[in-house]
Amino acid sequence: MHDQLRDLGRQIVQQEDQKNPEKRSRIWNCKEILGAIETEQMKKEVVALDLDLRKSYSDFVIKSEEIGRFKSLKYLKLNGEPSWNVVVLQFSNNDFIDDSKLQSFVKMARKLKVLSLKGCDKITRTPDFFECPNLESLDVDRCSNLREIDGSIGKLSCLIGIKIVYCPCLEFLPEDIGDLVKLEHFTIQRCDGVKRLPESIWKLKSLREVHFSTGWDSYLANS
Structure with missing residues (x-):
């Protein structure tokens, strides 16, 4: 039947x-x-x-x-x-992608180097980064309900750049960011809930550029 x-x-x-x-x-x-x-x-x-x-x-x-x-x-x-030999995973203005689906995609893309999420309003947290150990770039833009950056981000030994823009529900950044030994570029802009950068960023020996702003006030530091 x-x-x-x-x-x-x-x-x-x-x-x-x-x-x-x-x-x-x-x-x-x-x-x-x-x-x-x-x-x-x-x-x-x-x-x-x-x-x-x-x-x-x-x-x-x-x-x-x-x-x-x-x-x-x-x-x-x-x-x-x-055979999902994806090195760049990008979703823009997509209502289909939520936390669990994003985790599933990342799990399949073991060779992933770039993760870009733009206008994905169902995303509330970044995925478990243990699934993408080769990630080099993380770009999150206009994800209005993003509340958490997973602490496993500190295990990304290849990560060179982080850019998080206009995520108003995000309130803090994990101290694990200080473990990113290759991080060179770090941008946090218009995330009004984030009032300060983690103290651990002073451990980042490879860091060359930091952009940090809340609202329209901005802070720029170059090494």
Whole structure:
């Protein structure tokens, strides 16, 4: 009975647009999903993707910006371990990404070097950075509900730059930032809740530039 209901539901969805899968609300056929992912236009109708990469498409590379084009996406299921050789993960003005989904993406992208989050209002905390030990750049901009920078950030021995801009709910920065041995550029701007920088920044021997501001007042220090 379950299979019959599933097949009936799929028949109904398929009638939404038989020629253009990216204009349906749901896509489950692997070939159709990959075809929709590779097209550059925005997909506003798709709310669910069920992708099985365990068989013929185990070496397929999925890029974060390709997933980001599904503006209405609420459900994403990836079966198998995709060859997600992503070094740059960027989400802009995306209502799909929340804390758990972001953690899942980061976990798959073990080679990640750049993480950029802009206008992602469902993000309340950064991911556990143990999942991305090669990260070199963290850029968080206009994430209005961000409240916490995970303390594991101190374990990022490759991190060179941090930029956090206009995150009004963020109130403090972890002292673990002082353990970032390669950090050169550190920017905190218009995060009104952050009243001071962590004392541990004086331990940062590689630090070359600091930008710190609350509201419109700014502080700039160059080594």
